[in-house]
Amino acid sequence: MIEYPTETKALWLHRPTPLEKMWGIWPTSTGYAIAKPEYRNGSRAIPSFALIYLEQGALHFIDHRGNEQLLRKNTMFCLIPGILHQYYYAEADAPPRTSWITFEGKQSLPLLNRIGFSMEQPCLTGWDETRLIPHMKSMERVFASEEKTDRLHFVLLLVGLFDELLAQSRQLGYENAPNTSWLQDSIEFMNTHYSNGIRIRDVARHAGMTRSHFTRVFTEHRGCSPKAYLQQLRMEKAMHYLKETSFTLTEIALTISYPDAYSFSRAFQQHYGYPPSRARERPDKGSSG
Template sequence: MQEYTQEFAENLYFTPDETDLSLGLWLMRTGRNIAKPNYNAGPRTLGHYSMHFIRAGSVLFQYDDQTIRLEKGDVFCLFPHLSYHYRPADFAVPLEMTWVGFAGSQAAGLLSLVGIHPGVPYATSVLSTEVELTLQHFWSAGALRTGKPRLKFLSLLYQLFDQLDPRKDNHAPQRDTQKEWIRKSLDYMNTHYSENIDVNHIAKLVGIHRTYFSKVFTEHLGITPLKYLLKLKMNKAMQLLKETPLTVTEIALSLSYSDTASFSRSFSLYFGNPPTHYRKQTSPSKK
């Protein structure tokens, strides 16, 4: 570390290019320090976000006319263009910090997911062994990798936010209400109906026994989960037959049917006519 007037510190700085800017999230800097007794930062502002992790000692952090004492293991975040002031709270233990600065349109949303926003720009007891290791990887990626390891930095930023997510600490999460797990199952089916999923798979996803899941789903939707999946597949098949040049075989396999015959049989039972007949009826020559 290099010695400065108020600290021993080292920084790595990064300049985004057009590709970084297009991705919506990029690293600006990473660094670490050991503060001297006269350490006093601010009042100051930054043009980017900067998360400061307290590795030893404690901090008096001032923001928006408020002052809070933060301890080892806590983190505070400087938001762009807002003024902050921070200094050691106890000189008996030297203050040590590691920081990660970043910017982009995704930044505020990711911070909000972990409970950090301008009204509460800090979180407590977050510096786990996992987080420590990720912070070290930021430094090693910047210092040791040649070129511009933007994807490595992106992966580390996402990994850091995942590790800071307070919801991961719920060892016994509350069971979703019926309305919530039905919504979750509908979202899943509407997204993945063309894949090889079944009712067992969906019930397991929402943590409900298949029989009970099917019963409640049918009561709420007026249709069984199996028929709902079939409806999604058949409506998509009809759209593809009408709007695309895909063959019947290509449509069958795209909807996870094992072969053309099983798809044609399902289509005929559902609509009353085979897919080839439907395509002829909706072809431009018939209009």
């Protein structure tokens, strides 16, 4: 563990392999921390999804709407990429100790929604630590081993954690939180068909809504427009092809439903801030919790 002015922290990073990314969800980091009285995780967004479990103590948590609540032991909260949040030290019988896992992939949000997490309900309490902590500790041990072979152990551990969370959420009554089934269904529809040239009206029709109403409620729940979500899916897949294959720009464009290399390159430049040709020259960056 490393001593910082506001916390004592242990962190392990993982760079997912192409094999792991085939599964639609993969871990990027894990760790644990003991907060000091000065600890405050200021208002910020993170690039990955995260699940943070409060093993002891208490934290003040402020969601993206500015609503504050006091979290106590056996509470877990989720963080969604691009959504602002903050949390800080709270007085309790013991200092706050948290364990976390960060992860990415198009199945991340549907799985979180299935458990009961959402932007409106980022914090869920009542978890059985005797069943949950062993999963967290197993991931810490594997991450700390620094094993870099191209295998699925990391993904399977993450899936095992989600399986346990789903089982407990069913017992606690959190599974399929109200008013999120249409959102999860529309996201799964986009995750499956984004490369087939679907448009927002197609997704809205699938959800049983008008285009304007669907766009409004999706944006309220997800924090970004459905158009931006589709664009993100296509750009992530494009980046994968650029880094992991020798596909030409035209082949990539047609694969993710752009009519030609020019329109794809322009969209890529607008999204990432640099052209596709540079993507093949740029090394991947590590993830952090």
